[in-house]
Amino acid sequence: MGSKRRKVRNFSIIAHIDHGKSTLADRILENTQTVSKREMKEQLLDGMDLERERGITIKLNAVQLKYLSKNGEEYIFHLIDTPGHVDFTYEVSRSLAACEGAILVVDAAQGIEAQTLANVYLAMENDLEIIPVINKIDLPSADPDRVKQELEDVLGIDGDDAILASAKANIGIEDILERIVEVVPEPAGDENEPLKALIFDSLYDSYRGVIAYVCIKEGSIKVGDKIKMMATDKEYEVNEVGVFTPKATSRDELTVGDVGFITASIKSVGDIHVGDTITNANRPAEEALPGYRRLNPMVYCGLYPVDSNDYNDLREALERLELNDSSLQYEPETSQALGFGFRCGFLGLLHMEIIQERIEREFNINLITTAPSVIFEVEKTDGETISVDNPSEMPDPQKIQEISEPYVKATIMVPNDYVGAVMEISQKKRGNFIDMQYLDDIRVNVIYHIPLSEIVYDFFDQLKSQTKGYASFDYELIGYQPSKLVKMDILLNGDTIDALSFIVHHDFAYTRGKQIVDKLKELIPRQQFEVPVQAAIGNKIIARSTIKAVRKDVTAKLYGGDISRKRKLLEKQKEGKKRMKMVGSVEVPQEAFMAVLEMGED
Amino acid sequence: MEQEVQSVYIHIPFCTQICHYCDFVKFFYNEKLATEYIDALINEINMNIKGKYNNVRTLYIGGGTPTALNYKQLKFLLEFLNKKFDMDSCEEFTIEVNPGDIDQEKAKLLKENGVSRISFGVQVMDDQLLKEIGRVHRVKDVYKTVDLFRQYHFSNISLDLMYALPNQSVEQFQHSLDLALQFDLPHYATYGLQIEPKTVFYLKHKKGQLNRPTEEAEIEMYQILRSTMNGNGIHQYEISNFAKPGFESKHNLNYWSNDYYYGFGAGAHGYLPGRRITNLRPLPAYVKKAMKDGHPILEEERITLKENIEEEIFLGLRRMEGLSKKQFQAKFGFTLDLLFKEQIKKFIKMDLLYVNNETLYLTESGLLLANKVFEEFMLEDSDLQRIY
Numbered sequence: 006m007g008s009k010r011r012k013v014r015n016f017s018i019i020a021h022i023d024h025g026k027s028t029l030a031d032r033i034l035e036n037t038q039t040v041s042k043r044e045m046k047e048q049l050l051d052g053m054d055l056e057r058e059r060g061i062t063i064k065l066n067a068v069q070l071k072y073l074s075k076n077g078e079e080y081i082f083h084l085i086d087t088p089g090h091v092d093f094t095y096e097v098s099r100s101l102a103a104c105e106g107a108i109l110v111v112d113a114a115q116g117i118e119a120q121t122l123a124n125v126y127l128a129m130e131n132d133l134e135i136i137p138v139i140n141k142i143d144l145p146s147a148d149p150d151r152v153k154q155e156l157e158d159v160l161g162i163d164g165d166d167a168i169l170a171s172a173k174a175n176i177g178i179e180d181i182l183e184r185i186v187e188v189v190p191e192p193a194g195d196e197n198e199p200l201k202a203l204i205f206d207s208l209y210d211s212y213r214g215v216i217a218y219v220c221i222k223e224g225s226i227k228v229g230d231k232i233k234m235m236a237t238d239k240e241y242e243v244n245e246v247g248v249f250t251p252k253a254t255s256r257d258e259l260t261v262g263d264v265g266f267i268t269a270s271i272k273s274v275g276d277i278h279v280g281d282t283i284t285n286a287n288r289p290a291e292e293a294l295p296g297y298r299r300l301n302p303m304v305y306c307g308l309y310p311v312d313s314n315d316y317n318d319l320r321e322a323l324e325r326l327e328l329n330d331s332s333l334q335y336e337p338e339t340s341q342a343l344g345f346g347f348r349c350g351f352l353g354l355l356h357m358e359i360i361q362e363r364i365e366r367e368f369n370i371n372l373i374t375t376a377p378s379v380i381f382e383v384e385k386t387d388g389e390t391i392s393v394d395n396p397s398e399m400p401d402p403q404k405i406q407e408i409s410e411p412y413v414k415a416t417i418m419v420p421n422d423y424v425g426a427v428m429e430i431s432q433k434k435r436g437n438f439i440d441m442q443y444l445d446d447i448r449v450n451v452i453y454h455i456p457l458s459e460i461v462y463d464f465f466d467q468l469k470s471q472t473k474g475y476a477s478f479d480y481e482l483i484g485y486q487p488s489k490l491v492k493m494d495i496l497l498n499g500d501t502i503d504a505l506s507f508i509v510h511h512d513f514a515y516t517r518g519k520q521i522v523d524k525l526k527e528l529i530p531r532q533q534f535e536v537p538v539q540a541a542i543g544n545k546i547i548a549r550s551t552i553k554a555v556r557k558d559v560t561a562k563l564y565g566g567d568i569s570r571k572r573k574l575l576e577k578q579k580e581g582k583k584r585m586k587m588v589g590s591v592e593v594p595q596e597a598f599m600a601v602l603e604m605g606e607d
Numbered sequence: 608m609e610q611e612v613q614s615v616y617i618h619i620p621f622c623t624q625i626c627h628y629c630d631f632v633k634f635f636y637n638e639k640l641a642t643e644y645i646d647a648l649i650n651e652i653n654m655n656i657k658g659k660y661n662n663v664r665t666l667y668i669g670g671g672t673p674t675a676l677n678y679k680q681l682k683f684l685l686e687f688l689n690k691k692f693d694m695d696s697c698e699e700f701t702i703e704v705n706p707g708d709i710d711q712e713k714a715k716l717l718k719e720n721g722v723s724r725i726s727f728g729v730q731v732m733d734d735q736l737l738k739e740i741g742r743v744h745r746v747k748d749v750y751k752t753v754d755l756f757r758q759y760h761f762s763n764i765s766l767d768l769m770y771a772l773p774n775q776s777v778e779q780f781q782h783s784l785d786l787a788l789q790f791d792l793p794h795y796a797t798y799g800l801q802i803e804p805k806t807v808f809y810l811k812h813k814k815g816q817l818n819r820p821t822e823e824a825e826i827e828m829y830q831i832l833r834s835t836m837n838g839n840g841i842h843q844y845e846i847s848n849f850a851k852p853g854f855e856s857k858h859n860l861n862y863w864s865n866d867y868y869y870g871f872g873a874g875a876h877g878y879l880p881g882r883r884i885t886n887l888r889p890l891p892a893y894v895k896k897a898m899k900d901g902h903p904i905l906e907e908e909r910i911t912l913k914e915n916i917e918e919e920i921f922l923g924l925r926r927m928e929g930l931s932k933k934q935f936q937a938k939f940g941f942t943l944d945l946l947f948k949e950q951i952k953k954f955i956k957m958d959l960l961y962v963n964n965e966t967l968y969l970t971e972s973g974l975l976l977a978n979k980v981f982e983e984f985m986l987e988d989s990d991l992q993r994i995y
Contacts, residue, residue, distance in 0.1 A: 533957070533976070557826055557975035566616055566862050566876045568918060569883045569908050572985075575921060578978065579985045 012078055013262040014189045015220065016136075017085040017100055019125060020110035021118040021477070025140045029110055029172035029181075030086060034251065036178045037070040037082065067103075067206075067218050067264045069248040074186045082185065083220075083248075083264035085205070098127050099205040099280050102295070103220030103264060106134040106189030108181065109162075113139045113147035113169075116155050116448075118418065118477040125160055134188050137167040138181060143174045158445050192222075192262035199290040200224035200232070202259075202267075202283040207274045209328030213245065215271035216253075219283060220264045222294055227258035231286035232269060235293040236278055240286045241269035274328050302334050302350025303411070303482060304357055304461055305394040307375035307504060308364070309346030311586050311595065315370045316345045322368035323347060326360060333360060338395065342502045342588045343373055348395055351377075354461065373586055375504045376601040379457045382409040382485055397503035399492040402543050408508075409485040411457040414439070416479045421449050423472040430467050434459035435488075435510060454483065458508065462601075493518060495525070496539040496546075497591050504588075507601045518548035521601055528597045531555035536591055612879065613664035614861040615692070617648065618872030619673040620890065623708070627741035627811075628769075630803035632874030632888050636675045640890065644873070645676075645684055647897035651871050652691060654901020661693040665858035668702040669726070674709050681713060685720035694721045699857040701726055701765075707748030714759045724763040724856075725756060726796070732786040733779060736772055741807060746786075753790055763854060765794035770832065771825040772800050773808070773817045780828045781835075788839055793854035797832055797847055799825055826975060846925045846974055863922045865915075873903075883908045912939075913986050916946070921981040929968040941994050943967070950983045 020026035070082040085100045101107065107128040111117055128135060137156055139149045153164025168184060170177030194201075206218035219226075226232065230243045247255040248265035259265050271277055282293035310319045323335050334350035351357040357377060364370055381393045384406040393399050415436070417427050421443075428438070428451065436453035443449055455464070460480060468476050491514055495505035505525075509517050518540035525538045529552055536552040585592045621636040621644075634640070666688065676684065694700070701724040702717060709717075717725075731737055734745050756764060766787055770780050787795065800819075802812045811817045820828070836842070836849040844855050845863060861868060870877030870884065873893040877884040885906045887893040896903035910918070916939065923930035935943045944951065951967065954960035959973035959980050973980055 555976070556972070557822060557829075558978040566868060566870055566878065567885075568862065568878065568922065569876070569885065569906075571921065572914065572917060575917070575978065575981050575985050578982045582982065 012080045013083070013192055014080055014106065014185050015083045015085065015104045015192055015262065015264055016106040016108060016133075016185055016189050017104045018108045018110060019121060019128060020140075021112070021115075021121040024110050024112040024115070024118075024121070025172050026086075026110055029108070029138070029140065029170075029178075030084060032172045032175060032178045033082075033084060033182065034068065034070065036175075036182065037072045067100075067220075067249055067266075068251040069265065070250075072182055072186070075183060076186070080186055082182075085220075085264060098131075099203070101128050101131045101133060102280075103203055103205045104131075104133055105192055106136060106185060108136045108138055108185075110138050110140050111152055111156070113142045113149050113152055114144050116152050117159055122159070122418070122479075134190065135162060136181065136184050136188060137162050137164075138170050138177070139167050140170050140172055142169045143171040143176065155445065194221070194223045194261040196223075196225050196261045198223040199288045200226055200230075200283065200285040201290045201294055202226060203294050204277055204279055204281050204283060206279055207277055209274055209325075210268075213268040215274050215277060215328070216266050216268050217271070217277055217283070218264075218266055219259070221259050221261050223261060223290065224285065225258050225260035226267060226283070226285070232267075232283050233286040233289060234277055234281055235284055235290070236281040237276070239276060241271055244268045244270060274330070302332070303353055303457060304351045304377045304379060305348055306351075306357060306377040307338060307340060307343070307346050307373075307395065308335075308349050308361070309340065309343040309373045309375075309504070309586075311371040311373055311584065313344045318368060319347065319364065319370050319372075322364045322370060323349070325368075326363060330360075332356070340375075340397070340504045342504045343375075343586060346373075350394070354465070371583060371595075373504075373595050373598050375598050376507055377461050378508065379411050379461060381490070381508060383407075384409075396492055396506040396508050399506075399508065402491065407487050408490045409487045410490060410508075412454050412483050412486050413457050413460060413480040414483045415453045415455050415460070417451045417453070417468065417476050418444070418478075419449055419451060419472055419476040420447050423475055424449050424451060426471040427451050427468070427476060430464070430471055431455060434462075434464055455480075456486075456488065456510075457482065491542050493521075494541045495521065496537070496541060497525075497529075497593070498536045498589060500589050501541075502588055502593075504598055505601070514542060515547055517601075518542075522548045522550040524600045525597055526550040526552050528600055529591065529593055530585075532591055534590075612867040612869055613662055614858055614866070614868035615663055615666050616858075616868055616870045616872075616875055616877070617652075617666070617668045617688075618670065618870070618875040618886075619668060619676060620644070620671040620873045621675040622670065622672045623675050624743040625741065625807075627739075627807035628800055628803070630806050631671060633671045634890055636672075638677065638680075641676055641680055643894050644890065645680055647894040647903075648684075648872050649687055651897040651901045651903060652687075655869065655871070656691070659693060660691060661696055663692045663697050665699045665861060666692060666697055666701070667858045670703055672705055672708060672728075673702050674704050674713060678712055678716065682716055682720075685716065685722075689720055697721070699724055699763075701856070701858055703728060704752070705742075706744040706752045708744070709752060709755065711755065711758075714755050714761075718759045718761070722761075724765065725761050726765045726767065727752070727756075727792075728767045729787065730767055730769045731772060731775070732783040733775075736775055736779070736783075739774060740769075740772060762793070764790075764792045765796055765850075765856065766790065766792050768795060768797045770797060770799055770828045771820050773819050775820060777820075777824050777827050777831070781831055784832060784835055788835065788841075793841075793851040794856065795836065795841060795849045796856075797849070799829065829975065842927075844927050846969075846977060860926075863926050865919045865922050874905075878910075881910055883910055913988065913991060915939075917985055920947075920984045921977075924967065924969055924977070924981070927968070929963075929966040932965045932967065945993060946986070946990060947984060954980055954983075 018026045018030060067083055067085045070084060072080045072082050074080055085103055109125055139152050141147060142149055149169055153167055156162040156167060157164045168177050168180045170181065201223040202219040202221050204217050204219055208216045210216050226243060226246055228243050228246060231240060232243055233240045245255055245268045246259045246265060247253055253266060284290040310316055327333050332352050335347040338348040339345055351360065361372060361374055365372055378394060378396055382390060383393050383400060384390050385400060385404050386406050419427050431453040434455050436455035439454055440452040441449060468478060489511040490508050491511050493507055493509050493514060494501050522538045522540050531552055531554060533554055535554045538550045538552060539546050540548040584595045620632045620634055621641055622633045623636050625633060700722050702722050703726045705728045729749050730742060732746055737745060768787055802808050808817060833843060841849045841851055843849050867878050867880060873886060873890055874888040875886045884904055887896060887903045887905045893903045920930060932943050951960060958970050959976055961968050961970050969977060969980065
């Protein structure tokens with residue numbers, strides 16, 4: 006039986022966004038002839054349009070490659086792709102758990118970034134063999150020596166081990182493949198032991214049901230096997246096992262070290278949990294692989310169809326997306342202003358944006374998104390404590406004893422020239438300074454505890470603009486702290502618009518109130534009557550602006566018979582209106598509901 | 608199909624001045640270029656219309672400034688048109704003329720070649736404001752040129768008047784209007800200034816250097832305009848146009864009735880069955896292509912039922928005679944209400960539309976908010992499924 010054991014290498018690629026991970030993955034596929042040049046679409050692993058457009062990987066992929074090494078032996082590689090964004094850290098940690106090695110890609114010009122660090126540490130925790138690759142060495146601004154020094158100083162990795170490469174120019178790819186053979190250990194485990202398969206991702210397919218991406222840590226699995234999910238004790242019968250080459254290809258069985266997929270008529274991704282262990286129901290393993298954790302949404306917002314007739318379509322869209330993304334949570338909610346919609350929870354802001362965009366693009370539903378909110382913990386005067394994820398549900402001020410809000414530990418890596426700017430932003434965002442660590446002569450890690458709600462505002466944008474894009478940023482939730490918070494209501498034409506309410510720190514209430522009424526005045530087009538815009542705390546109006554009535558539009562002549570132009574103008578005008586929602590008697594554009602996020606600081 | 612086209616527009620893109628508000632296709636006059644241009648224009652006409660055209664009802668030479676052409680060029684063009692088009696069937700032959708831009712000889716030339724109507728680019732009767740909008744003529748030139756027209760017995764004259772100009776007060780507008788009405792002309796075309804991209808005013812506006820009248824002032828000017836015209840027996844027959852009975856512009860009514868027309872020249876627009884055509888705008892490109900094959904087309908847009916209905920409505924409602932439900936049904940084979948019942952009901956309630964005798968009209972506030980009304984008559988493809 007031992008002879009059946011093949012030469013297998015399981016690895017993933019860790020890189021910061023833009024440092025060239027997807028291009029490198031493509032090159033590896035090409036150089037192992039897994040995909041012919043002709044079939045090669047740019048950045049093959051990023052399958053979704055959205056991924057390709059944004060240049061980020063959202064869903065993991067696991068591809069099987071055959072590589073004929075210079076030592077004459079053929080190896081089977083499993084390349085497991087990981088998302089690069091902080092919202093998806095948990096998915097990264099699961100995919101790393103399926104590997105024995107990781108290629109660390111660092112941009113030869115930009116060096117190591119904070120997010121890369123976080124993932125390298127994850128890899129180290131998982132005991133992975135790390136292969137450092139300095140990419141984009143063909144750039145004029147490349148400084149590989151500096152990056153080597155960084156590897157040593159920051160990560161304790163020998164800079165001399167780094168492979169100099171350019172995925173774009175196909176330099177160094179061969180060296181990387183050989184190094185994988187040399188240093189990445191063969192997967193441990195025994196195929197005769199009871200089955201232990203780690204689920205590191207899942208995907209819903211309308212024909213096959215849930216497809217579980219698995220890495221076989223012990224034993225083997227084949228069609229017809231009775232399997233059991235160790236976290237839920239749910240049992241299924243296996244319909245299909247296979248690998249991605251990169252197309253899904255059926256196999257007779259998957260055995261120790263294999264990375265591939267199984268299907269078993271599982272109806273929803275909610276039925277299986279990423280991080281859980283699959284075992285054989287008739288011959289179960291004694292204990293599961295190191296456990297999974299349920300992902301909790303950090304950010305909530307309301308999603309409403311602009312056209313209320315689209316409500317059922319929106320529900321279906323969310324159901325479909327949920328099949329593929331168990332971290333997406335939603336429940337129906339009703340807004341007086343916006344009608345029927347859903348309150349949705351997301352892992353982070355990027356996750357939220359991606360879901361919104363997918364709904365608009367793939368399901369063709371025009372959405373209104375309310376400003377994102379965090380979950381507040383409210384202790385009421387009657388002693389009851391409630392969680393509030395929707396500002397409009399905040400109890401009346403006189404019923405509130407204390408409000409607590411979630412804080413994050415924010416780690417901001419920045420060249421020392423910008424430390425002052427970072428500290429200024431963090432202070433303004435109600436941050437508490439915790440620590441400052443020099444990584445080398447230039448780079449500094451600045452650590453703050455900041456309310457998550459402030460991060461949800463324009464923290465990213467401010468950070469980017471104030472540090473000319475040099476800062477990179479990572480955050481993790483650290484718990485709740487009491488804050489002096491108040492609910493701000495917005496009134497349009499005298500009516501409170503629940504979907505526009507937001508929670509703000511008492512000290513900023515007046516400034517924000519003024520800013521938002523001015524911003525709304527700018528965003529809401531003039532109606533045929535005058536519309537007062539007011540900001541209120543409780544019954545007290547604290548700021549006001551007025552949208553004047555429109556009495557005329559352009560009554561231009563029709564120039565020399567140019568009627569096409571006139572029609573196109575009217576078409577454009579109509580398109581613009583589709584993105585408006587009738588709230589009471591006022592037409593409000595989608596952007597207005599996010600206005601609270603777009604207020605400038607000065 | 609040719610026989611259905613009864614109107615012809617000809618564009619002369621040359622000017623001796625460039626106005627601060629103008630976004631038409633125009634170039635500084637240059638003799639050699641203009642000669643080449645006329646050759647290209649004639650080739651375009653000949654390639655699109657074989658032989659003599661007997662079906663023309665209206666001819667319109669616009670610009671630019673058609674009279675910027677020199678005598679020889681203008682003569683050549685007019686004589687060509689007289690040979691090409693049957694002038695006996697032509698009911699209206701208009702040319703645009705700027706004050707001071709025409710002398711005895713050119714006036715005589717126009718008369719001899721059958722020009723029957725003058726569109727007169729006065730814009731404002733105030734030297735300071737004329738200067739500020741980049742016109743080179745002055746008020747005295749207006750008087751001189753009107754005298755010249757009278758001398759050559761041009762009676763069908765339309766005077767262009769602009770309002771809501773930068774630095775123009777309501778009183779100044781009223782004064783301009785009074786002076787213009789003293790000529791007792793049969794037609795007045797009036798336009799509120801619009802700031803178009805790629806104009807001098809656009810740049811100034813973006814830099815905040817344009818002191819435009821307030822919206823209230825502009826509305827007041829429009830109301831003064833309507834009541835003054837009315838008081839002088841000059842009735843409004845379109846959002847921006849006023850005429851004594853019988854002097855409505857036949858050429859422009861052709862546009863608003865959504866009928867076909869040829870458009871020849873750089874940047875000209877034509878409408879033929881099923882398609883709207885926009886010609887190339889840059890002069891060298893136009894000349895080259897027009898000489899080559901007579902089809903100097905920049906863009907051709909298909910006009911399907913959807914576009915046709917939309918245009919019928921937003922053009923038709925511009926006219927004070929309104930949009931006749933019966934005519935609509937006769938033309939399209941289904942009723943206006945089948946597609947637009949809700950919209951019509953809503954706008955009647957908002958006092959932007961009214962219906963009288965099976966005809967739909969813009970109300971007084973509707974005239975000011977016409978785009979808002981038109982917008983909701985724009986269709987989705989799915990709307991048309993209701994017809995079938």
